[in-house]
Amino acid sequence: MDSPSPLPSLIRKKRDGERLEDAEIRGFVRGVTEGTAQQGQIGAMLMAIRLRGMDAGETLALTRAMATSGRALAWPPAWHGLVVDKHSTGGVGDKVSLALAPALAACGCKVPMISGRGLGHTGGTLDKLEAIPGFRVSLSPEEMRSALERVGCCIVGQSEELAPADRVLYGLRDVTATVDSVPLITASILSKKAAEQLSALVLDVKFGSAALYPTQDSARELARSLVEVGTQLGIRTVAVLSRMDQPLGWAVGNSLEVLEALECLDGGGPPDLRQLVTVLGGVLLWQCGKAAGAAQGRELLGRALDDGSARSIFEAMLGAQGVPHDTAHRLCSGTPAQRRQLLGTAKICEELPALQEGWVQEVRALPLAQVLHGLGAGRSRAGDPVDPLVGAELLVGAGQHLRAGEPWLRVHHEGTLGEGGRRALQDALCLGPEPPRDPPPLVAETITPPSPPAVPVPAAPARPHRGESPGTEPGTGAGVGQRSPRRDAASPAPLPPPVPPPVPPAVPPLCHPLCQRPPSQPLTAGAVPPGRSEPPRLPLWQRAAVAGAVAGLAGAGWLYLRREKERRLRQRRLRDLRALALGQADFQLQDTSGAPRSRADLLGRWVLLYFGFTHCPDVCPEELEKLCRAVELLEAVPGLPPVQPLFITVDPARDDAAALGRYLRDFHPRLQGLTGTAEQVRAAAGAFRVYVSAGPPDPDGDYVVDHSVLTFLLGPDGLVRDCYGRSRTAEELAKSVRGHMESYEPLPPG
Incomplete structure (x- = not known):
């Protein structure tokens, strides 16, 4: 002793x-x-x-001491090599664990994930899960083993039995400004993982303005420490370095992030979230032998997300950890509106408008997270409560064009957001006069043992702008926020073996006469070096011809580059639209004659679609008049295909087929109206991420429906090609639609 x-x-x-x-x-x-x-x-x-x-030996000793401060888990021999886990150093909007754990379990792994609560401005996995009614984060080792046997995964907090020393230190690091210590982070993360008796571990080490480490170099230092100590503990450990300057996904806040994780488990959701889930999971499947390589592992993870098996595992995990069966089923199988109703909503849902026009360069995660932290989404001291309903939804992304007054952020709060908070949130939106350059890839490096050089990720899967082609309108405010695709879902290449750095070529000798002139022969302006004769000068007319030719080539090159850039933007937009799949969910409604209508009826033609209600006193009739005026302007242009104007009610209780028919007949002879049951209308609005909330009735029983004020343009392939806010005039709308028609490219299969 x-x-x-x-x-x-x-x-x-x-x-x-x-x-x-x-x-x-x-x-x-x-x-x-x-x-x-x-x-x-x-x-x-x-x-x-x-x-x-601390040096490496001290860090290893601290990790071992913390791991052995409590009970170690034990697993059946049949699980040998299959027990895996993932850990993130924390970010804004990071809900990867909620989708990754059940997806890994669906692929045959056992995932006893021990997670933490919010630390500083970053969110905690346990806080997110506790937004689900009934979810228990405290399980005994016996309960964890039972959950793994029945379900394949569980997500729990540190109990008094598992790594109890870390439970104490983790809570104190936040309030003693020692969160960013490499030895303390290493010991905190790996002590829990060592107590889990893991076979393989992947670490998501984040860097950037909203991460614990601002630079890639500092994050690499932590990653190497984690990989080295993890390997010494007998765990196959790999670290992935990912950027954290903008929020991950579109939602920030505990209950909102649960909803977004469910979108990912549905096979959809933000492309950058899916990318990180599949990259991290692919590495683990490779490490534990379930896949021949990281690329194949990513494919297996993606298949588990797309076929519903991961979502089924998530539902079973909720039941195993205390969520009532009916609640778990409705949360996993319900519509977006039903899911939101189960988790609850904040008292106030407020959309912030852009203060000026410009191209979105980025939405900075740190000021956004700091404001939400002050509104109750985070904690300042260990043990402080958090409000799961406080959060924000991004309505725009990098690469989109915003007009002054158009909404870019939806904030959920309890009435505590003041002018200072609004100003701070506006500081998070970075606008510029030109579209931003292509951003760097989301995943920057992968670090493998034993202390190899960092393997850079190829630049090909760069994270594209979450935006539109030039001249388009920004994304919309809706359900969980309609906007352009967040980032490309491309993943990094498989992990190659370490390659030694290239040897730079030998420096050639200084053999040029200019480099060998003696000090006694200074070279003056216009002088000819020794041993050389002055070259003959071209006649003036020849020099002018050469200059003209060069200028012409430069102009042609500039035009080519411009066209090439526009072509790449269109191609990227097509890829982004495929990833977003906005409006692709089917719906069943009825037109004003009572005939059934579905999404299939919209295919093969251009459609201008508006969601509203007939009892709206001003906004909806103004928007419909503008929409119909734009249709008339397009009808006057010879050779253009017809555009179908379409109105879908958000107030089915009052807008039956007869009421719609009476209301719409004075706007445009071809304007169609659709209605249905409350559930059918919610599903249609949810397909387009349209926010809908009916207000309280007045003494006469009248009420107003709050909803996203947006007009959607659908192409013949059924994809949303653009959307327009209230600031657009009918002339601008018609011009934009015509531009889309002239440059239309059907979405290629895939």
């Missing part, structure tokens, strides 16, 4: 930069676990470690 050393002397020793022995580290961890160390002493030691650091 180690002889205890007084804790103040250990603090002093580390404060002065000395190395702690293994026995001294075990003594400190024992004091933390047994409660003999005071919180002030623990905080002082954490700060000393943060300022003075």
Whole structure:
């Protein structure tokens, strides 16, 4: 047994930069676990470690001591090599674990995921799951094993039995400003993973303006520490470095992120979320032998998301962790509106308009997260409660064009957002006069043991703008936020073996006469170097001809580059539209004659679609008049295909077929109206991510329906090609539609 050393002397020793022995580290961890160390002493030691650091041996000793401070899990021999887990260093909008754990289980892995709560401005997986009514994050080891046997995965917090020392230190790091210490992060993450008795582990180490580490170099330092210590603990460990400057996905906030994770489990959701889920899962399937390589692993993960098997596992996991069966089923199988109703909504849903016109360069994650933290979405001290309903939905992304007054963010809060918070949120939106350049890839590096060089990810799967081609309108506000595709779902290439860095070519000798002239022969302007005769000069007319030819070639090159850029933008937009699949869910409604209508009836023609209600006093009739005026302008252009104007009600209780027919007949002779049951209308609105909320009735029983004010343009292939807010005039709308018609390219299969 180690002889205890007084804790103040250990603090002093580390404060002065000395190395702690293994026995001294075990003594400190024992004091933390047994409660003999005071919180002030623990905080002082954490700060000393943060300022003075730890070498690799100290970090390994701290990790082992924390891992053995409690009970280690034990698994059946049949699970050998299949027990895997993932850990993220934390980001804004990071809900990867909610989709990844059940997807891995659907592929045959066992996933005992031990997660944490929100730390600083970053969200916590446990906080997100606790937004689901009845979900239990505290399971005993026996309950965890039972869940893995029946379901294949569970997501739990640190119990008093598993790594109890880390449970104490994790809660204190946030309030002692020691969150970013590499040794403390390494020990915190890997102590839990060592107690899980894992076979393989993948680490998502984030860097950027909203991550713990702002630069890729600093994140690489942590990643290498994690991979080195994890390997020494006997776990096959790989680290992935991913960027965290913008939120991951479109939703930030606990309940909103649960909804977005369910979209991913439906086979949809934001492309960048799906990319990260499949990249991390692909590495794990490769590491545990379920796939021949990371690329094949990504395909298997994607298949589990697309065929519904991952969602079924998620539903079973909810039931195994305390969620009532009916609640779990309705949450996983319901419509977006039903899911939102189950989780609840904040008192106020407020859309922020753009203060000026411009191209979206980025939406910065840090100021967004800081404001939401102040509204109750995060905690400042360990044990503080969080409000699961507070959050925000991005309505735009990089590469979109915004007009002044158009909404770009939807904020959910309890009435506590003041003018200072609104100003801070507006600072998160970065606009510019020109479209942004292609952003760097979401996944930057993959680091594998034993301490190999970082393997850069090829630039081909760069994360594209979440935006439109030039001249288009930004995405919409709706359900979970209609907007352009977030990022390309492309994944990095399979992990190649470490390659030694290329040897730079030898520097050639300085053989040019200019480099060999003696100091006694200074070279003056216009002088000819020794040994050379002056070249003959061309006649003036020949020089003018050459200059003209060069200028012509430069102009032609510029035009070519411009056309090539526009072509790439169109191709990227087609890929993004395929990834977004907006409006692709089928719906069943009735027209004003009572005939059934579905999405199939919209295929093969251009459609201008508006969601509204007949009792609207001003906005809806104004928007319909504008829509119909744009249709008339397009009808006057010879050779253009006809455009079908279409109105779908968001108030089916009052807008039956007869009421719609009476209301629409004065707008345009070809204007069609669709209605249905409340559930059918919700499904149609949800397919286009249109936000709908009926207000309270007045004494006369009248009420107003709050909804997204947007007009959608659908192409003959049924895809949403553009959307238009209230600021667009009928002339501008017609011009944009005509441009889409002239440059129309059907979406290729795939």
